[in-house]
Amino acid sequence: MRTDTELHGNIKHQGLPLAPLLAFAMTGFIAILTETLPAGLLPQIGEGLGVSQVMAGQMVSIYALGSLLAAIPLTVLTSGWRRKKVLLLAVGTFIVFNTITTVSSSYWLTLIARFMSGVAAGLAWGILAGYARRLVPAELQGRALAVAMVGIPIALSMGTPAGAWLGSMMGWRVAFGLMAALAVILFIWTLIAVPDLPGQQNARRLPVWKVFLMPGVRPVLAVIFLWMTAHNILYTFIGPFLELSGLTAQVGLILLIFGFAALAGIWITGTLVDRHLRILILLSLTALAVVSLMLAVGMREQEVVFLAVIIWGWSFGGASTQMQTAAADAAGNNVDVVQAMVTTAWNLAIACGGVAGGLLLNNAGAVSFPWALMALMVVAFGIAYFGKKHAFKPGARKHVMNQ
Template identity: 55%
Template sequence: TLLGSFMGWRSVFWLMSLLAFVLIFWVLWKVPDYPGQSADKRISVKQVLFTPGIIPILTVVLAWMLAHNILYTYITPFLADAGLESKVGLILLVFGLMALVGIWITGIFIDRWLRMLVLMSLAGFALISLVLGLWSEHVVVVFGSVALWGLTFGGAATLLQTALAQATGEQGVDLVMPINTTVWNLAIALGGMAGGVLLNQWGAASFNWAILALTLVALIVAWCAKGYGFRPSRSH
């Protein structure tokens, strides 16, 4: 019943609140209170933003995550066009499992192949959007594309955060990570808005071409940011 469901959600809410309070006290008890930076070593947000390589990386974050969230947010109407609305759960399971594989691959190779992994992930996502735009009526194509999508997305956060940390160095990393989070959340919000507009105006089939355009922008920016943003490994 509705009342039973409401009571169930109240229990979950109180449990999560209790866990949050326990976590707060645990952090206060166990996490060391490290000293902050001295005044002469602090840098401003403006200095961080204008550090070479930061703007290109944040541009990639915005374009890549915007493209991802257009499709992820509206995956149900997109799959409905392909006659796969009843398979949404299974398809998201495939995406999640392959994302775990992507995380594992990123963890192994990121120290040596960060630039290559970023470029390959973006190129793979661009290929997915093109293939889905041309052959989304085929079930095998949809499942294969979603698997590759998960694989390319799984390590995205690690790759982009590592690139930002390398570009700013120790002094700016504490400032650039909140900026990255802000841009990431902005992309999520814009993805919902853009996807809604596309869906209402041109239907879910238009997602693929918007995603392709955004991903190509991110790929071009990442490719050009060789000097500071997405630098090749020294082993190359």
Template identity: 50%
Template sequence: MRTDTARTARSKPGSTPAPSAASPGTGPGERRGLPLAALLALATAVFITSLTETLPAGLLPAMSGDLGVSESAMGQTVTIYAIGTALTAIPLTAFTAGWRRKRLLLTAMAGFAAANTVTAVSTDYTLTMAARFVAGVAAGLAWALLAGYARRLVAPHLGGRAIAIAMAGIPVALSLGVPAGTFLGQTLGWRIAFWTMTALTVVLLAWITAAVPDHPGQRPEARTPMLCVLRIPGVAPVLTVTLGYVLAHTVLYTYIAAFLGHAGLGGSVDRVLLVFGAASLVSIWFVGAHIGRRLRALTLGGVLLVAVAAAVLAVAADSTPLVYGAVTLWGLGWGGAPTLLQTAVGEAGGESADAAQAMLVTLWNAAMAGGGVVGGVLLDALGAEAFPWSVLVLMLPVLALVLAARSHAFPATRRTAAAG
């Protein structure tokens, strides 16, 4: 799930004030259309960020055997990553607000290269956990930067589409990257999987250097204290929707194997996740094509699709076709959520979008960690059949909040779209 967008006015040609971090792209060539080379580089950064987080899940037995710990202890490599992101996203975003954006992106990606390299060579569990924490810190920097960076590369009316291209790295990582990494680890060893991540990151560093335009950081006088950002109209509702949306999704996604086992589909987890990933990609494409003028409608549609999917899974888990249909609806509702929520919080935050995005990243990771905890409690107390009901209970207030927040958070008429 995790930038610095804004709706600031462009300086006239020849004007002297330096552009702020929220300024859109400055080069004429950047603003005529979609700079695919740069946007795909950002999508690859998103892919690396997402895959680095989830890759250990498919390699736990081999990693735990080599490092001499239990699989449950090895599973905490995913938890420590999320903790690193949640704890550092806000303070690091504030500290680096004045950095040039390209320098910051390269620093974050170099952090991934270093962390994955240490993970690949480590024979000590403590060292591995430290490397995973560093990877989480790098993720906090990256998630607070990438969506806004994508928006800056294009004209305002193309901002949502640019974010959609960049965020396509998430479902690609989950639906293709994790299975491919797991296969590679099982075939050649788990260390090779992490070495491959390092090699891919090194290639990306060169790609970013060559293809991604630079942009200035935010001027000191333009920065808003983090807590004051919550008072900006629209920011708090988007953050609250993010918390509920991500928590609901994570409760079910984390324990999807347990739920499918309850539904008699325990041997079809890979196929179900493939369907979910494919539907998510369709969702990202559709959101990217229409977000320019329909952010509110798309957000409402996504929330409704996830709620309907949960209702179907709750009452028809014994029907294989309906389970696959519900998973398809779930993917269609979820795939575009990162693009929609990051666009919404960036536009609501305006010149304080850096801080708003950092808060979104923190809440996103807190919701992911909380989803694992809540799901575990539900599984022990009520069984796997409780998961879709819990998703439905969480999504109903999310739907109500999106419906109510029509002035600033999810407006019916968007100033950014109108500007285009």
């Protein structure tokens, strides 16, 4: 069995280990797409299970709940297990419960399956970042994480619309069956291509609360929560917001543009994250603040909306890599626990963004969205800017990590 040191020695000569990193990216792709797929298929799912669209929409909520509740406890429970075993467990759970979702005719059984799929996602998110970082030396960790996280923007921007189209053409069960089939392929890929690594020794583990209290961890989690809450207010209710500019019929095109811009963002982040992490984070936060200002003054102008979506997509594309890298740097050897916290904060932000967006839409209308985004981003930028001592350090990461 190869050790971490041996792996690093090989990688220095061979570059990034793309086969395992792309397996991690596919894991993220399946996790995100499994979560968001029902959103584009609510009428068909409701009809197929004999429930309303509102009830069908709970398939998304229950998945997020499973991920939220499972991320930290399962990550702690499995922290001493070999990493490949944990990853295979997560992927295998996707296979089982996406298959049950595909064939189930019971609404309540489907909800249970969705909850368990969310549990698998929580376990996967708790391990992926640390696993990717351990496969490479310190100076390549940001780039490795960028590759490992590329499945997220692909799933959000292109996977979800494609899944919705497939479901509308061939039935929603086919779309979930495809998710199960992809998970089978991933399971085999992981067995063959992903090197195994040991878990964390008991002596090196810190309790969850001590990791939470480490200098730098809470500022990173706070920025994640504020940033993703702002993002999800607009992303969740993009349809009602686009009514203001007469672009409702162009939602698919808008999301596609967002997705391509996000891919550009993750590429730029992957190139620069190991040398300029702090600058990237501050630029990304500033970019979303600029987007909020553009939309506040030009929300009824189609050209302004299209330009804002491009900037928004770019700023979001690198968010996962940037914030997971910052969190891991702040937590040191406790990377898996802190990544579970990142997952928890991220899912809380998704839920809060949906709730806040709904309240704003009902009480003040979609015109209020940009102002809410701006307020959240000002606070997030302030935390990131003034948190450079522990959380968002300047300079190249390999120097930061050795301090």
